[in-house]
Structure formats: structure tokens, C-alpha cells
Amino acid sequence: MTAANIIDGKAFAEGLRTRIATVAADFEAKAGRKAGLAVVLVGEDPASQVYVRNKGKQTVAAGMESFEHKLPADTSEADLLAVVEQLNADPAVDGILVQLPLPAHMNEQKVIATINPDKDVDGFHVVNVGRLATGLPGFVPCTPLGCVMLLKDRLGSLSGLDAVVIGRSNIVGKPMAQLLIAESCTVTVAHSRTKDLAEVVRRADIVVAAVGRPEMVKGDWLKPGATVIDVGINRVPAAEEGKTRLVGDVDFASAAAVAGAITPVPGGVGPMTIAVLLRNTVVAAHRNVGLSLDESAL
Numbered sequence: 126m127t128a129a130n131i132i133d134g135k136a137f138a139e140g141l142r143t144r145i146a147t148v149a150a151d152f153e154a155k156a157g158r159k160a161g162l163a164v165v166l167v168g169e170d171p172a173s174q175v176y177v178r179n180k181g182k183q184t185v186a187a188g189m190e191s192f193e194h195k196l197p198a199d200t201s202e203a204d205l206l207a208v209v210e211q212l213n214a215d216p217a218v219d220g221i222l223v224q225l226p227l228p229a230h231m232n233e234q235k236v237i238a239t240i241n242p243d244k245d246v247d248g249f250h251v252v253n254v255g256r257l258a259t260g261l262p263g264f265v266p267c268t269p270l271g272c273v274m275l276l277k278d279r280l281g282s283l284s285g286l287d288a289v290v291i292g293r294s295n296i297v298g299k300p301m302a303q304l305l306i307a308e309s310c311t312v313t314v315a316h317s318r319t320k321d322l323a324e325v326v327r328r329a330d331i332v333v334a335a336v337g338r339p340e341m342v343k344g345d346w347l348k349p350g351a352t353v354i355d356v357g358i359n360r361v362p363a364a365e366e367g368k369t370r371l372v373g374d375v376d377f378a379s380a381a382a383v384a385g386a387i388t389p390v391p392g393g394v395g396p397m398t399i400a401v402l403l404r405n406t407v408v409a410a411h412r413n414v415g416l417s418l419d420e421s422a423l
């Protein structure tokens with residue numbers, strides 16, 4: 126393994142945020158207001174609180190307006206839907222994100238379906254899922270879009286490559302597969318019922334692991350030279366008593382010895398997610414007021 130085969134998502138995300146800040150400043154000059162992102166958090170889940178705090182900080186650092194709505198865990202679904210409706214109607218809000226997971230008494234699909242699809246910067250609304258599937262412009266979920274950006278930055282054209290996506294979630298696996306189809310890859314989606322997973326992975330020029338199982342994908346599953354994108358974020362016990370560390374779904378040491386390029390965890394896909402959220406927000410802002418923007422340059 127050499128440093129050259131590490132895909133540095135942290136550095137890429139930093140560059141993306143710099144480009145976004147320039148575009149956000151240009152938007153403000155032309156529209157007479159900042160692009161705005163509203164984040165709604167229900168309850169006190171510690172991980173969600175950290176995500177929301179980071180999103181807010183990075184939104185402001187990129188020169189955009191951050192609106193945070195923190196609601197108690199016992200908020201009724203009707204009250205949450207009323208907040209979403211109010212944000213739909215607010216012209217200062219270009220993007221709306223409802224932090225998941227929601228408390229058990231709420232229907233996540235119903236809440237997402239209430240967001241105006243043109244403000245759905247997470248890309249989870251069925252309208253945006255349909256737009257992605259049919260090749261129409263919409264909003265694409267941030268994590269898989271970030272993965273494709275890293276892949277294209279490393280490989281250039283992805284056309285004709287064999288890609289295996291491990292995982293079929295609505296948030297990562299399925300949109301990832303759609304994006305790779307749109308890039309003209311030959312795509313296989315593997316999941317918990319896939320037979321001979323190692324054999325399936327061995328065919329791939331591109332492997333995207335989005336499973337949630339620590340270090341599951343081993344180096345000897347990979348075709349030599351394959352590009353490996355590790356979406357997994359798993360907290361496992363560290364060598365030092367009482368401490369923990371983060372690992373991906375790929376066994377980094379063995380995989381990096383075989384892969385042509387690989388994302389580390391942390392510092393690979395993770396930093397891309399919020400950067401792409403900011404990208405989607407500044408894109409939404411331009412579309413919402415009818416200003417033109419070369420979205421492919423972002």
C-alpha cells in the first residue's frame with residue numbers, strides 16, 4: 126500500500142466546501158439574501174445532536190443561513206408536520222432536512238413526504254427517488270453522491286466498469302446503484318441474502334460497501350487494482366481498555382494491499398456527506414429563485 130492509493134475524502138470535501146462558499150457568495154450578491162438550510166431535530170439522540178451541530182457550523186462557514194429547529198422527543202407528529210409546512214412556505218429556506226431517526230411514534234415516510242421535493246436536499250422524498258431513477262434533475266442523497274464524486278475524481282470516466290454495491294438501503298445502497306447506472310457502470314447490488322458474496326465482489330472494478338458490519342470485506346475478496354469506497358461507520362473497542370475507535374465495513378489493512386485505491390475510515394466518505402448537503406442547498410437556492418448555475422462544476 127502507498128499513500129497514493131488512499132482516497133482523501135477530507136481534502137476533497139474541503140475543496141468542495143471552498144467552491145460552495147464562492148457560489149454561495151455569488152448567490153447572495155445576486156439574490157440579495159443568503160441561501161438557507163433548515164435542520165429539524167426531534168429528541169435528544171446524542172449522535173444526531175452532533176450531526177446537527179456540525180451541519181449548522183459548516184452551513185454558516187460556507188456563507189449560508191442556518192435555521193435550527195429543536196423539538197422535544199414527545200412532539201406530536203402533527204406538530205412536526207406543521208413545522209415542515211411552515212418551512213416549505215418560508216422563502217428564506219431553500220433546503221429542509223429532518224434529522225433521522227425520528228422517535229418511534231412518528232412515521233418517517235409521512236414526514237419526508239411532507240417536505241417540498243424542491244427543498245428536499247437530502248433527496249429522500251419519493252419524487253426525488255423517482256427523478257433519480259428516471260434521470261430527471263432533482264436532489265440525490267448526500268452520501269452516495271459524495272461517493273460518486275470521489276470515484277470520478279479518482280478514475281475519470283466510470284463508463285463500462287463493473288461495480289458491486291454491498292447494501293440495499295434507501296439512504297445509501299439503492300441510490301448508489303442508480304448513480305452508478307447513470308455513470309454507465311454494470312452494477313450488481315449485493316445484500317444480506319447474496320450467495321458467495323466474496324465471489325461477487327471479486328468481479329468488481331468498483332466496490333462500494335454500505336453494510337454496517339465492521340471490517341467485513343477482506344482484501345482477498347478484491348480484484349487487484351479495484352477501487353474501494355467504504356461507507357461503513359462502526360464503533361468498535363480499541364486496544365486500550367475502555368476506549369473505542371471507528372472502522373469501516375472494509376478490513377482496511379488487507380484491502381489496501383490489494384486495492385488500486387481505497388477510502389479510509391475515518392477521513393474518506395464521512396466528511397463528504399455534509400459537504401454534499403451544502404452543495405445540494407446552494408443548488409436548491411439557485412433553482413428556487415430561478416438563477417442559473419453550472420451544477421456540474423460543483
Ligand code: NAD
Binds near residue numbers: 291
Ligand atoms: P442499513 O442497515 O439500512 O443497510 C445495510 C444493508 O446491508 C442492508 O441492505 C443489508 O441487506 C446489507 N447487509 C447486512 N448484512 C449483510 C451481509 N452480511 N452481507 C451483505 N449485505 C449485508 O445501513 P445504511 O444506512 O445503508 O448504512 C450502512 C453503513 O453506512 C453503516 O455503517 C452506516 O453507519 C454507514 N453510513 C455512513 C454514512 C456517512 O456519512 N459516511 C451515511 C450513511 C450511512
